[in-house]
């Protein structure tokens with residue numbers, strides 16, 4: 326009797342499940358029809374339930390340091406958007422600029438960060454990290470970040486000089502100036518980020534205290550390994566990852582968070598809020614100028630030490646790994662393209678040895694082109710993910726030609742791949758695989774031609790052939806370019822060049838990072854006449870929080 330009841334309940338549950346599933350499928354179908362959607366191409370899964378074959382292939386490619394190549398190869402085979410499965414999750418993989426744009430801008434509200442990122446990076450970044458936050462919590466954190474990335478911060482080149490000249494000194498004192506610049510850039514970016522954000526440099530270029538650098542690197546790499554494991558990360562212990570995270574967070578607690586707590590207490594007691602660090606690390610003269618310090622903003626917003634620790638640790642990682650990866654990749658490429666260094670040196674020659682201002686750096690077209698081209702060919706964040714939080718639509722990937730919209734049911738993960746986008750020959754030309762900073766110069770020349778053509782083409786006030794809409798569609802990208810919102814002149818470029826993401830969740834540190842990289846490169850160009858490679862292998866990926874050259878940037882710098 327009892328058994329009959331249990332069996333009856335099981336059957337009833339099953340029937341309800343089937344009916345609900347059937348109903349949902351019908352609902353999705355009519356939703357898709359209303360939006361002109363067509364079926365998306367499927368990756369040929371042998372295991373359609375858990376997608377273990379897809380996951381295995383991904384992991385094998387990652388082991389060979391060929392993950393990015395493998396992913397690009399899938400797009401060549403199956404088109405720029407396809408469906409697959411990863412463990413228990415439905416995944417749409419895309420490198421179509423229209424889909425990436427929709428997720429980041431027009432359909433921003435329909436997507437959030439997926440829980441895979443949280444699973445992997447929670448131990449390192451903590452529950453209160455902006456990089457793991459969604460919804461209202463994210464909006465608040467983003468608002469708190471904004472002032473610290475203001476123009477007065479990143480245009481203040483004096484903030485960088487002390488650290489960059491220390492780096493130059495380190496290169497000059499290396500035997501025969503032979504050095505792995507990757508290590509130096511990691512120290513530099515820790516020092517500059519802490520100077521700018523905490524008003525107190527950690528000064529790793531002077532000495533690597535407490536193995537901070539290695540522990541940060543192990544933590545970032547451990548996070549990526551956990552990300553590759555997807556759900557399995559819950560069951561696999563990674564002692565190196567967890568130990569390194571412990572060390573980094575302890576360091577941050579002692580050297581940064583304690584200051585934030587002291588500041589927070591002062592604010593609570595209505596005391597004078599002119600922040601004075603209580604540690605012995607030196608501050609830079611010019612940093613005493615009033616400027617928005619992130620540590621102070623965090624300390625004003627909370628007195629919870631865990632929140633402070635999560636926020637401040639996140640910003641240190643975000644500021645370190647990204648710009649260091651850009652600089653390492655840049656010098657890896659320069660060492661293999663000597664003419665690029667010659668041209669950069671020609672660009673900076675007019676300074677006659679004096680330190681560049683931000684405006685002067687912005688005017689160095691070739692140097693700026695080198696940074697853009699490095700971020701195109703070797704993007705620092707080559708892959709990223711989102712999750713649909715309601716049933717929605719992406720504009721491309723449906724039908725045999727992949728040009729129709731597709732339905733994206735709630736819970737689907739979207740993996741988007743910037744390296745694949747940045748190397749598509751139909752967007753970048755047949756030389757998309759080559760490092761050619763010059764391509765940005767010709768794009769700029771085209772921009773001037775476009776403006777002239779536009780001015781010539783504007784007929785006496787708007788005729789049938791040239792409407793107000795045409796004019797605004799031409800003008801708005803130009804306006805964005807002129808206002809400095811974009812570094813590109815055409816909207817199409819804006820979509821096809823995505824190193825910093827786009828929309829409300831784009832990178833707030835992009836100007837700081839580009840300013841830091843331009844300043845450092847310019848100063849190195851003033852001091853060294855040649856950059857010779859010390860190894861000649863092809864570029865291999867090292868993916869952690871970011872992606873950089875696995876062999877670093879091992880070079881011999883020849884003093885000028």
Ligand code: HEM
Pocket residue numbers: 455456467470518640643644645647648651705706709824825826829830831832833834835837838
């Ligand atoms: C070459 C340098 C950099 C690149 C390529 C880069 C790229 C990116 C990208 C693609 C995102 C969006 C991530 C997503 O949508 O999931 C992002 C977010 C972010 N970046 Fe950067 N970044 C760089 C430098 C920096 C620097 C120097 C800082 C800080 C000092 C920084 C702080 C952040 C923060 C806090 C976020 C999270 C923003 C949010 O979620 O609202 N980045 N970055």
